[in-house]
Amino acid sequence: MTSLLYDLEHVTVRTVSVSDMDNNVYLITAKDSGQQVLIDAADDLPAIRALLAEGASDAQRPAKLSLVATTHQHWDHVRALEALVAETGARTAAGRQDVSGIPVPVDVVLDHGDIGHFDGFDLAAVHLRGHTPGSIAYVLEDGEAPHLIFSGDSLFPGGVGNTQKDPDRFALLIADVTERLFGVYPDDAVVLPGHGKSTTLGAERPHLEEWKARGW
Template sequence: MSAESWILPAVSIHRISVGGMDNNVYVITGLQSGEQVLIDAADDADAILALLAEGARDAAPGTAKTAQTPALLVTTHSHWDHIRALGPVIAATGAKTAAGRDDAGDIEVPTDDLLDHGDVRQFDGFELQVIGLRGHTPGSVALLYRDSKGPAHLFTGDSLFPGGVGNTQKDPNRFARLLDDVATRVFAVLPDDTLVHPGHGAGTTLGAERPHLDEWRARGW
């Protein structure tokens, strides 16, 4: 199980990989409030609960929020490998759930908060912007955290990886839609130092990937 952490002025971010498909799970914790958001309860509920507890330890002493009570569990898209621990983590924490509007119907656990492109969700001490990236699934979403003192952090699910966009099963229409969304909603508006946190494997930056957009379009995947 690989792990990484980022301690920023207002939040901490912790990542672990779980399961046989190297799925990434992220927890964002507000340092002054202890409020948390979990992204993709992919597998191994016990490891995810431990990740929440690790993030909670970053918060200022005496904060009202406590470990294992995240404000929201966000699912970036409906594929089975990203939701295997969703039910057990909800049962253990009582947290509300969120997912893209057009994916929610394919998630077995009910979705409390339907997300649309351009939405902003406010938490105690930080906010996350929703970016719709259609194509890998109809309702895939990315989440953007803008750090006031450093590069932005973009959680892309399976829509953007080092070396290309997510799998669209060789469907040219789905691929074109996903690449168009990535180009116009991500690369056209965010700077090169933006950190990309994908749903599997290692991260990257927009600057590392930007020179290859035309190459991806030409190859068709």
């Protein structure tokens, strides 16, 4: 099965599912420069190596993994991070409030609204509190294509992420998702979560009040 999700004007986006928890690892590759960003080095270093090689075939120049961006600190999203960084020398990024839970030094400490400029694309950091204190969604825009929202465990088809039945954490997460994702990006924006299948903001928007009412 091909790892290719999107073949856009300036970049490709590939993915592989790893571990028994069905973690999604995503790879963005700039076609012209070969610059790559990997989102969530969750597990299975050999599978990630294969993903990087497949992405490299999309580029006109030799590919280089520039950054490993982590959506949040939970163990199932970082199991291959230390080994990948040791092997590639890539820099790392994570949300400020989650840095202490990341198993490697974090080179780029992210706050809400930060923009990462790469040779061929930009990534916006959207801070979504609640699932973890420092969860970050990464948003890619490429020309006329829909926005791609790498949402980690903060937004899925059918609801927001797990807040362990804590009403205060749920209130934070639903407010941030409503304001910072649904309030900013259009209905055709694609949500690429940390586990499972994708969705769009348009498909989920009609259910926001239902989610608020049920409390999860």
